[in-house]
Amino acid sequence: MEPFDLRELRYFVAVAEELNFSRAAERLGIAQPPLSRAVRRMERRLGADLFEREARGVALTELGASLLREARGALDAVTAFSRRAHRAAQASTALVVTAKPGIATDILRRVLDVYRALPGGPQAEFVVSGHREQAAMVRDGRADVAVLGSPYDRGGLELEVLDVLPRVAALPVGHSLAHRDPLYCRDLRREPMPRWERSTPAERAYSLGYDTAEGELVPCPSTDLKPGPVIRDAAQLLEVVALGQAVALVPAWLAERSPRADVVYRPVADAGPYTTVIAWAQGSRERSVAQFVRIATDLYPGEREESPS
Amino acid sequence: MEPFDLRELRYFVAVAEELNFSRAAERLGIAQPPLSRAVRRMERRLGADLFEREARGVALTELGASLLREARGALDAVTAFSRRAHRAAQASTALVVTAKPGIATDILRRVLDVYRALPGGPQAEFVVSGHREQAAMVRDGRADVAVLGSPYDRGGLELEVLDVLPRVAALPVGHSLAHRDPLYCRDLRREPMPRWERSTPAERAYSLGYDTAEGELVPCPSTDLKPGPVIRDAAQLLEVVALGQAVALVPAWLAERSPRADVVYRPVADAGPYTTVIAWAQGSRERSVAQFVRIATDLYPGEREESPS
DNA sequence: GAAGCTTACGTATCGCGTAACAATG
DNA sequence: CATTGTTACGCGATACGTAAGCTTC
Numbered sequence: 001m002e003p004f005d006l007r008e009l010r011y012f013v014a015v016a017e018e019l020n021f022s023r024a025a026e027r028l029g030i031a032q033p034p035l036s037r038a039v040r041r042m043e044r045r046l047g048a049d050l051f052e053r054e055a056r057g058v059a060l061t062e063l064g065a066s067l068l069r070e071a072r073g074a075l076d077a078v079t080a081f082s083r084r085a086h087r088a089a090q091a092s093t094a095l096v097v098t099a100k101p102g103i104a105t106d107i108l109r110r111v112l113d114v115y116r117a118l119p120g121g122p123q124a125e126f127v128v129s130g131h132r133e134q135a136a137m138v139r140d141g142r143a144d145v146a147v148l149g150s151p152y153d154r155g156g157l158e159l160e161v162l163d164v165l166p167r168v169a170a171l172p173v174g175h176s177l178a179h180r181d182p183l184y185c186r187d188l189r190r191e192p193m194p195r196w197e198r199s200t201p202a203e204r205a206y207s208l209g210y211d212t213a214e215g216e217l218v219p220c221p222s223t224d225l226k227p228g229p230v231i232r233d234a235a236q237l238l239e240v241v242a243l244g245q246a247v248a249l250v251p252a253w254l255a256e257r258s259p260r261a262d263v264v265y266r267p268v269a270d271a272g273p274y275t276t277v278i279a280w281a282q283g284s285r286e287r288s289v290a291q292f293v294r295i296a297t298d299l300y301p302g303e304r305e306e307s308p309s
Numbered sequence: 310m311e312p313f314d315l316r317e318l319r320y321f322v323a324v325a326e327e328l329n330f331s332r333a334a335e336r337l338g339i340a341q342p343p344l345s346r347a348v349r350r351m352e353r354r355l356g357a358d359l360f361e362r363e364a365r366g367v368a369l370t371e372l373g374a375s376l377l378r379e380a381r382g383a384l385d386a387v388t389a390f391s392r393r394a395h396r397a398a399q400a401s402t403a404l405v406v407t408a409k410p411g412i413a414t415d416i417l418r419r420v421l422d423v424y425r426a427l428p429g430g431p432q433a434e435f436v437v438s439g440h441r442e443q444a445a446m447v448r449d450g451r452a453d454v455a456v457l458g459s460p461y462d463r464g465g466l467e468l469e470v471l472d473v474l475p476r477v478a479a480l481p482v483g484h485s486l487a488h489r490d491p492l493y494c495r496d497l498r499r500e501p502m503p504r505w506e507r508s509t510p511a512e513r514a515y516s517l518g519y520d521t522a523e524g525e526l527v528p529c530p531s532t533d534l535k536p537g538p539v540i541r542d543a544a545q546l547l548e549v550v551a552l553g554q555a556v557a558l559v560p561a562w563l564a565e566r567s568p569r570a571d572v573v574y575r576p577v578a579d580a581g582p583y584t585t586v587i588a589w590a591q592g593s594r595e596r597s598v599a600q601f602v603r604i605a606t607d608l609y610p611g612e613r614e615e616s617p618s
Numbered sequence: 619g620a621a622g623c624t625t626a627c628g629t630a631t632c633g634c635g636t637a638a639c640a641a642t643g
Numbered sequence: 644c645a646t647t648g649t650t651a652c653g654c655g656a657t658a659c660g661t662a663a664g665c666t667t668c
Contacts, residue, residue: 003391006315031660036623048398055667067394069592074386081383082312085376089357155591282464283378340635364642
């Protein structure tokens, strides 16, 4: 069982993502024939096909689909190692921390202030990252630490919970549900709900009220869901709610920080909470990371147990 | 920042483990000069040394030490991918499950019976593995699913808790602590305690009573610890306790299953519990794995939350 | 015939092994 | 002088690019 090469993994992932050998080859910066050959060789070694090549393009076989995620993870692990190694080797090792705009940024700023004031004046760099990009940045080594909110995928990460907030429904004023009490997730499902750009099934399940904090697979009840407008950030979300185009579940924090005359917020009895966590690369035992996490968990004792004396 | 090659990672880990270029080269099945060169090249690319080469052997630099764990993880991820890919490609895909002797085996057997009785008669193979080897088997793809007990390192794994048991003190009959009530972890620390073969700091902390189920770093109070005999399995543990050579913390299950005239079991107020979990490779979304896990969590509803309706 | 995957072939890169060298106790 | 890591050099493997099939719409 000769193990696969990194190159082969990269090729496989590229083709699986492009579903087109020519485009994948272009993306990889090589000609198309070598790519074709390399993938064929992988398949020969496996004794099974990864792709179904048909006249009209390429599709993943069941086998290929089931391997894609793991292949990405393995590639990320190696990439992360390389990035972190290069960073750690430099004399000026500034910790790189990232968060998305919102409550996470608030938290991160406070932790950073304390961290930078430590004896020795450790360096730290704050990178604001895009929607749902935080975890990927830690996974592939672009960042050391991230503060992120549910729904997160804990793959490749270790994490501590910093904060747990209930989610509330954001409704346009005068909406029929605004006075229902108690309000449940299933009430909302009859309404159009905003859809986050490039969202995964787990994320869509979360926005319906499920608690997918563990990144688990949730049976997504796609029954009679009215597709709402596509959104890219919280401001847009509130906008489409205010316009009456959708209703949404949002962290209570957003409700407090964004009072609007045209939006009302109502508690939802059975919605999974909005959890904010601090995450770092699995297995990282760097002192600077540990210190930073320690400060965060001291400032935000989310829900943690104590060790015996 | 050209990323490192798999070969380079393997070389680095080999040298870091052997701390000797010649032996590492032999283990890798190559001559020593290429190894030396490859490592040198890595260091040149990093701009920093991974090893301190002195007349009397080789040592890891601080940098090297901090990268070793992550390098192992990355290698494991790729190896696991290769193994699982080959296994999944074969027509007869028997699920490979593993557990260590003890409560985990009991649990696993029950789950296996149900799994094999599923419609379609899925194949599954039960591999008994050595002490603390279960997680590694899942991590590098030799097994699909493992049932294991604390202290486990959740790196690279996803898991569900199946069972939580208190730990009790195992004392030789007539021991002065046998009648102390309540009994605390710190009482035990004045006694010699058995040391598991090849144990890690986290494992040693756990055997002192800490709750390291999360695989976290625990400040290990190495103060005035009397080193006890080295043991390799539970039977040996009870033996050395019976002989009065040590006292130990053991899962309550062991106490029930191994009543002995020469050993008494006493509750310990503040000892972390013994947790049995079912673990599978992070990101694995194979149907057979999911089914198996589902059966296990149905049979053993350890401590889990429900999703909203 | 246009698009897209595969086969054929020559070339260049690169890592390996052997052998000679250097340093240290 | 023995052990162990480094440098020098020729060779073989292999992956790449270009060019020429092959199939399908």
